[in-house]
Amino acid sequence: MKAVVLSLLVVLVAPVLQVAVVNGLALPGGGPDVVLVGVVALAPLLRPRAAGGGAGAFLGFAAGLAADIAPPADHTIGRLALVLCLAGWVCTRLTADATAGRRAAVAAAVALGATLAGGVLAALLDGTPWGTALAPGALAWTAGLAALVTGALALLPRRRSFGRVRGPRDRPRDPYAPGRRLA
Amino acid sequence: MRAAGRRTPVLLALVSVALIVADTLTPLDPLRAFGSAVFGGLEDAASAGVRWAPGQHRVAELEAENARLRAELLAARRVTSSPAPADGYRAVPAHVVGFGRDGTVTVDAGSEAGVARDMTVFDGNGLVGRVLRSGPGTATVQLATASGASIGARLEGSREVGLVTGVPERGLLRLSLLNASAEVKPGDRVVTLGSRDMRPYVPDVPIGAVVAVEPAPDALTRTALVRPFARFTALGLVTVVLGPLPDKSGPDKSGPDKAKGA
Numbered sequence: 001m002k003a004v005v006l007s008l009l010v011v012l013v014a015p016v017l018q019v020a021v022v023n024g025l026a027l028p029g030g031g032p033d034v035v036l037v038g039v040v041a042l043a044p045l046l047r048p049r050a051a052g053g054g055a056g057a058f059l060g061f062a063a064g065l066a067a068d069i070a071p072p073a074d075h076t077i078g079r080l081a082l083v084l085c086l087a088g089w090v091c092t093r094l095t096a097d098a099t100a101g102r103r104a105a106v107a108a109a110v111a112l113g114a115t116l117a118g119g120v121l122a123a124l125l126d127g128t129p130w131g132t133a134l135a136p137g138a139l140a141w142t143a144g145l146a147a148l149v150t151g152a153l154a155l156l157p158r159r160r161s162f163g164r165v166r167g168p169r170d171r172p173r174d175p176y177a178p179g180r181r182l183a
Numbered sequence: 184m185r186a187a188g189r190r191t192p193v194l195l196a197l198v199s200v201a202l203i204v205a206d207t208l209t210p211l212d213p214l215r216a217f218g219s220a221v222f223g224g225l226e227d228a229a230s231a232g233v234r235w236a237p238g239q240h241r242v243a244e245l246e247a248e249n250a251r252l253r254a255e256l257l258a259a260r261r262v263t264s265s266p267a268p269a270d271g272y273r274a275v276p277a278h279v280v281g282f283g284r285d286g287t288v289t290v291d292a293g294s295e296a297g298v299a300r301d302m303t304v305f306d307g308n309g310l311v312g313r314v315l316r317s318g319p320g321t322a323t324v325q326l327a328t329a330s331g332a333s334i335g336a337r338l339e340g341s342r343e344v345g346l347v348t349g350v351p352e353r354g355l356l357r358l359s360l361l362n363a364s365a366e367v368k369p370g371d372r373v374v375t376l377g378s379r380d381m382r383p384y385v386p387d388v389p390i391g392a393v394v395a396v397e398p399a400p401d402a403l404t405r406t407a408l409v410r411p412f413a414r415f416t417a418l419g420l421v422t423v424v425l426g427p428l429p430d431k432s433g434p435d436k437s438g439p440d441k442a443k444g445a
Contacts, residue, residue: 012225013225015222016222016225016226016229016281017229019226019281019282019283019289020226020229020230020280020281021229023281023282023283023284024281024282026416026417054190054191054192054194054195057191057192057195057196058191058195060195061195061198061199064199065202066218066222068202068218069214069215069217069218069219069222070218070222070226070281071218071219071222071223071226071281071283071289071318071321071323072281072282072283072285072287072288072289072323073218073283073284073285073287074283074285074286074287074315074323074325075285076203076206076207077202077203077205077206077211077214077215078198078199078200078201078202078203078205078206079203081195081198081199081202082196082199082200082203085192085195085196085199086192086196089192125203125207126285127330127331128285128330129330
């Protein structure tokens with residue numbers, strides 16, 4: 001339930017935050033892609049078996065489609081949906097039971113790959129000049145912020161669960177762990 | 184279970200590809216209209232929340248008056264004949280509420296305020312761009328520096344006609360004059376040429392000033408780099424030109440001649 005609410009928040013708020021705040025700041029080098037960071041950071045927190053194993057992919061697709069149609073966007077619809085769908089899927093699969101450091105590393109790598117793939121698609125589909133599509137400043141911002149946010153989120157719930165009675169949400173996670181190793 | 188774990192992502196990726204193909208073949212306008220209805224409202228609210236102040240109503244009144252005066256000033260600047268009527272423009276003020284990455288911005292005036300596609304947008308400094316599409320409460324504006332933009336233009340002094348296109352990565356514009364032997368030097372002002380029925384561009388809106396004349400390799404056109412007057416990374420209040428004033432459309436024919444004689 002919490003995951004659904006958080007996903008909805010990323011889908012609705014991240015594109016607005018991107019165009020209304022981040023792009024208006026005129027950060028040196030271009031600024032981060034907040035929607036991508038949101039997907040990459042939230043995907044590891046989703047249960048890998050939820051929604052037929054595609055919870056991360058579904059989150060990425062929805063967020064990407066939202067970013068594709070949120071007003072100032074004037075590129076081919078489906079471009080970001082494709083890239084973020086794959087990014088969300090990879091993140092949920094690779095970081096299911098990993099440490100905070102590994103999650104951050106995977107998030108940075110996925111963010112880097114997704115930004116590059118998105119840039120290539122932008123240049124091919126919409127005729128964006130290669131220099132703008134693959135701007136190194138935006139790459140650095142996105143990868144850095146993705147690693148930071150993912151690492152912070154991975155550390156947060158662990159600390160909180162120390163002071164809490166083990167909730168019913170932690171129990172169904174255990175039986176899956178061996179299954180994942182077999183699979 | 185493993186097969187099911189892959190089916191959803193693959194299906195979603197295929198849907199994305201289908202969307203890309205469909206949007207390339209025929210623009211998916213209903214989807215974009217839905218997006219501007221949902222996210223346009225959110226952007227508008229976010230931006231209005233930032234701007235919120237006790238005297239908001241008075242500020243809105245002043246902004247509307249400002250837009251009207253600016254449109255009048257724009258009409259008064261026109262001293263030579265051109266195909267469009269010179270009596271004045273109807274205009275609405277709008278705030279830029281979102282900056283896109285495709286050389287576009289969102290403004291908080293939409294079809295409810297009378298904004299439709301191919302209308303001129305300018306601010307206190309100069310030309311901003313044209314309306315690409317409008318939602319109920321917001322509209323998407325293509326900036327003059329966007330890679331797909333091309334604007335009919337002329338030099339203010341010599342009235343030489345040319346075309347201005349975007350050079351997005353440097354924030355500059357490139358002016359190509361049709362007359363290959365035209366005189367152009369740094370500092371010359373460039374204004375819009377004006378389109379038929381004043382859409383997408385009304386005439387004589389200042390665009391920018393020439394900063395460098397490029398050496399002509401082919402000598403078919405004369406090209407120069409133009410620095411735009413409008414600061415595209417710090418846009419705030421802009422004015423959207425809805426059209427000419429309706430009540431004075433009668434004596435159009437004499438308008439330009441009178442202006443010329445004065």
